[in-house]
Amino acid sequence: MKKAFIIVIIVLLIVFGGIFGFKIFVNEKISEAMAHMPKPVMTVSATAAKTELWHPRLQAIASLAAVQGVEITPQIAGNVTAIHFHSGHHVQAGTVLVQIDDSNQLAQLASDEAQLRLAQINLHRTHELIATKAASQSQLDSAVATYQSSVATLKNIRATLNKLAIRAPFSGYLGIRQVNIGQYLTPGTKIVDLQSWDPLHANFTLPQSKLRDIHVGTRVQVETNARPGQIFDGKVTALGASVNSATRQIAVQATIANPQGVLRPGLFGEITVIRNIEEKVLTVPVSALSYNTFGNYVYVVKKVTQDGKTVEVAHQQVIKSGKERNGQVNIVSGLKAGDMVVTAGQVKLVDGSLVKISNEKDA
Known part of the structure; x- marks a missing residue:
């Protein structure tokens, strides 16, 4: 009985050893085959980072008021x-x-x-x-x-x-x-309210530190969630005679054109003061930005030589972004003008992915 038990054990060891050995052999062959397979090439859309001239802007919350408004009594x-x-x-x-x-x-x-x-x-x-x-x-x-x-x-x-x-x-x-x-x-x-709607006043305040950046005639734009997607233009028409000693804010009044009568006195919205100077900024489309716990990054496409061939490779590049405007974002650091950044298809990329740039809509 003892001899038969030993024989069974030996047979089992041989069988299981063969199975495990075969699996190891197969995995090694698969790894070897994968190592010699060419890396997949991902199709993406890309565009070059470019330098633009932007007017510096100040933003605040404004309340709209009628130039003439009264309760009839x-x-x-x-x-x-x-x-x-x-x-x-x-x-x-x-x-x-x-x-x-x-x-x-x-x-x-x-x-x-x-x-x-x-x-x-x-x-x-x-x-x-x-x-x-x-x-x-x-x-x-x-x-x-x-x-x-x-x-x-x-x-x-x-x-x-x-x-x-x-x-x-x-x-x-x-x-x-x-x-x-x-x-x-x-x-x-x-008896009844009587209000004039065109033009309207936009009343807001700015910190005293911005006093040198604003004057009568400065352009402004107003947006409100009552009319999403619409921008209303105007100009600063008056500044407060003094700075509020409690808040250190100065009152500002702009006059906004409302020819279609779509705005109403009493609405509030975001007002943007457009300063009369221009600054050079580096911009890329907002869609190029990706996010993780370490900050914002983009994929920069560079041409390199591999196995005697010129290929395009996407590398992750950490960047510092600034303000957004008209679908573009200001890049404060991390890129330079002319860098090709991926704007669509980056979800399928990892650092070092081979890519092919195609700016078709279905890329």
């Missing part, structure tokens, strides 16, 4: 007898918006006009009597005073009537109506 109390506008419509300056009951004033107007006519007749008659010395100078003075008083009284009642017909003080867009026919209004009661 009555100056004299009374009941609303007519409403001549619709919410959201555009009105011209001088358009009557609301009529407040003026029946008493109209009656008084008729009385005052009659008194003025009488005063005119008496004054004319007195002048005739003075010519014939049938009236005294005091009578003439009294007639003149009565006439002038009647004129002033008539002007007063007409001014009151004008205030009871509430008009748009300037051209603009109306908000939502806040009053109804028959409603009794007191001075200060809100």
